[in-house]
Amino acid sequence: MKNNFNFKIAQRMAKVSPSATLKLTSKAKEMKAKGLPVISFGAGEPDFDTPGAVKDEAVRCLNAGFTKYTPTSGIPELRSAVCEKFSEDQGLRYSPENIVISCGAKHSLYNLFQVLCEAGDEVLIPAPYWVSYPEMVYLAGGTPVFIPTLQSEGFRLTPERLRQALTPKSKILILNSPSNPTGGIMEESDLRAIAEIVVEKNLICISDEIYEYYLYDNKKHVSIASFNEEIKKRTFVVNGTSKSYSMTGLRIGYLAGDAEVVKKIGILQDHSTSNPTSISQKMAVAALKLPKTYREEVRQIFEKRSRLMVELISKAKGFKPFVPQGAFYVFCDIESIGLGSEVLCDRLLEEINVAVIPGKSFGSDKHVRFSFASSEKDILEGIGRITDWTNKIIG
Numbered sequence: 001m002k003n004n005f006n007f008k009i010a011q012r013m014a015k016v017s018p019s020a021t022l023k024l025t026s027k028a029k030e031m032k033a034k035g036l037p038v039i040s041f042g043a044g045e046p047d048f049d050t051p052g053a054v055k056d057e058a059v060r061c062l063n064a065g066f067t068k069y070t071p072t073s074g075i076p077e078l079r080s081a082v083c084e085k086f087s088e089d090q091g092l093r094y095s096p097e098n099i100v101i102s103c104g105a106k107h108s109l110y111n112l113f114q115v116l117c118e119a120g121d122e123v124l125i126p127a128p129y130w131v132s133y134p135e136m137v138y139l140a141g142g143t144p145v146f147i148p149t150l151q152s153e154g155f156r157l158t159p160e161r162l163r164q165a166l167t168p169k170s171k172i173l174i175l176n177s178p179s180n181p182t183g184g185i186m187e188e189s190d191l192r193a194i195a196e197i198v199v200e201k202n203l204i205c206i207s208d209e210i211y212e213y214y215l216y217d218n219k220k221h222v223s224i225a226s227f228n229e230e231i232k233k234r235t236f237v238v239n240g241t242s243k244s245y246s247m248t249g250l251r252i253g254y255l256a257g258d259a260e261v262v263k264k265i266g267i268l269q270d271h272s273t274s275n276p277t278s279i280s281q282k283m284a285v286a287a288l289k290l291p292k293t294y295r296e297e298v299r300q301i302f303e304k305r306s307r308l309m310v311e312l313i314s315k316a317k318g319f320k321p322f323v324p325q326g327a328f329y330v331f332c333d334i335e336s337i338g339l340g341s342e343v344l345c346d347r348l349l350e351e352i353n354v355a356v357i358p359g360k361s362f363g364s365d366k367h368v369r370f371s372f373a374s375s376e377k378d379i380l381e382g383i384g385r386i387t388d389w390t391n392k393i394i395g
Contacts, residue, residue, distance in 0.1 A: 012138070015135075016139060017361070019132065020131060020357065020361035021042065021044065021357050021361065024042055024358070025042040025043055025357075027349065028349060031353065036353050038355060039353065039355070039378045040354075040355040040374065041354065041372070041378075041382060042355045042356065042371060043374070044180065044243075044373070045242065045246070046248075046298065046373050047373050047374055048246045049246060050245065050246045050247055050250070050283075051246070051290060051294060054245060054247065054283045054286045054290075055283075057283050058283050060282075061282045061283075066278055068278065069274065070276075070281060072269045072270050072275050073099070073100045073266040074099065074100065074275070074276065075101075075281050075282070075285075077282075077285050078101055078281045078282075078284055078285050078288075080096055082094075082099050083098075083099060089212070089221075090221075090222075091226055092223065092225055092232070092237070094256045097259045097262065098256050098258070098259050100266060100269070101252065101254050101276050102253045102254065102269065102273075102276060103252075103253070103276045103277075104240060104242060104253040105210045105239060105253030106253065108238045108240070108253040109136060109208065109238055111255075111265045112206055112236055112261075113139070113140035113142065113172075116140075116171070117137065117140035117142035117172070118142075119141040119142075120141070120142070120169060121141075121169060121172070122144075122170045122172075123137045123142045123145065123174065124145050124147055124162070124166075124172065124173045125144050125145065125147065125174050126147045126174070127147060127149065127362075127363035127364065128149070128155065128179075128181055128182055128367065129146070129174070129176070129362060130181070130208070130362070131361045131362060134146075142171075142172075146363060151182075151320075151322050154184050154185075154322075154325070155322065156186060156187070156190055157175070157190070158190070159196075159197060162194060162197055166197075166201060170201065170203060171203065172204045172205070173194075173198060173203050173206070174206050174208065175224060176208040177191075177207075177209070178215060178325065179327060180210075180329060181329050181359065181362045182322060182329070183306075183322065183328075183330060183331060184325055185215065185219060185325040186222075188222045191222055191224045191227070195224050195228075198231060198234055198235075199231055204234055205224060205231070205234055206235075206236050207224050207235055208238045209221070209223060209237060209238065210238065210239055210240055210242070210253075211326055211328075212239065213295045213298075214243070214299055214302055214328060215299070215326040216303045216325055217303075217325065219325050223237055233258065235257065236256065237255065237256045238255045239253070239254060239255075240252055240253030240254060241284045241287050244287070245284075247280075250277070250280040250284075251276065251277065252276055252277075252281060302372065302373075305372040305374075305376060305379060306323075308380075309372045310323050312379065312383040313332060315387055316386050318336050318337035318394055319332045319333075319337075319390070320336075328371055328373045329371055329372070330369070330370040330372060331359070331367050331369055332370065334366060334367060337390070337393075340360065341358035341359040341365050341366070341367060342358040342360055342365075344358070344368060345368060348386065351389065352385040353385075354385050356386075357369040
């Protein structure tokens with residue numbers, strides 16, 4: 001007898017979309033594996049190898065048998081190293097009880113929303129935004145509220161727009177500076193004005209600072225939590241080793257903030273992931289101890305690439321790039337081409353084997369995102385193909 005059984009998917013998944021970034025990057029990799037000459041500007045990861053001293057630490061840990069469970073919230077050595085990092089880089093004073101180590105900065109963010117969001121709580125998200133922010137909010141039962149920003153204004157969140165978006169249900173504000181996808185940053189004056197509103201309205205601020213070391217044109221990173229104790233106690237600073245030390249697959253992120261919330265996040269990890277990978281934690285300690293010259297060398301390479309990519313894309317008809325102030329992305333206005341971002345990106349991949357990420361998933365269908373975490377050779381070849389292609393279709 002046939003049983004017509006169907007799984008009923010939990011309602012909380014109804015609003016959650018797959019990651020367009022991972023989907024398109026995966027398709028590009030499949031095409032490349034088939035022998036097609038694909039050039040990808042999709043990846044949100046440095047194309048450099050993990051530093052030798054960090055890999056050496058992994059070998060040492062393997063040989064020493066450091067492969068067992070660790071404390072859920074991270075080994076003491078790493079939590080202390082994170083405290084030292086915040087003190088040296090931003091002048092932020094934290095104790096290990098304020099730190100949680102998680103399986104990537106994405107995991108840190110997910111944990112925060114799970115612990116802080118009640119059903120109906122509004123989470124304020126400047127747009128364009130990183131693709132996973134709204135999905136994480138939906139999964140936590142919250143309501144994303146998008147605050148539009150303009151390319152002509154550097155994609156900066158202004159105090160005026162923040163105030164206009166506030167309602168009695170507003171609870172959390174997400175900041176991401178330098179930004180994925182735009183490459184824009186929040187200047188100190190902007191952040192101070194935003195901080196005053198956060199304190200005045202008793203909001204919680206989540207500051208995603210994963211790209212902090214990649215700033216250009218002599219810009220300096222400033223954390224909103226560094227201004228005073230009032231804003232610091234309302235802020236959770238999220239970071240990790242993935243972007244700064246080419247450790248994307250090793251999955252180490254961390255956050256700093258209120259000790260009681262940190263304790264609850266530890267409990268959440270107790271019952272979800274347990275500890276982050278033991279060896280990856282030791283590797284993260286080694287990464288955080290690398291000399292600052294390492295980060296500066298990488299930053300200079302990215303700055304050179306950013307200038308090259310902007311110069312080349314500016315010559316492609318229909319592409320109007322925003323000059324990035326940080327991160328490793330160029331966000332391009334493509335409105336005059338007359339195609340939606342998904343259609344354009346599909347055509348670029350299928351017709352000239354160049355992978356670019358559609359802006360629709362970032363909150364702007366009139367933009368596309370290029371990553372310059374790729375070689376100068378690929379940048380020259382890939383943008384050259386796009387320029388030739390646009391000359392044909394636009395004329």
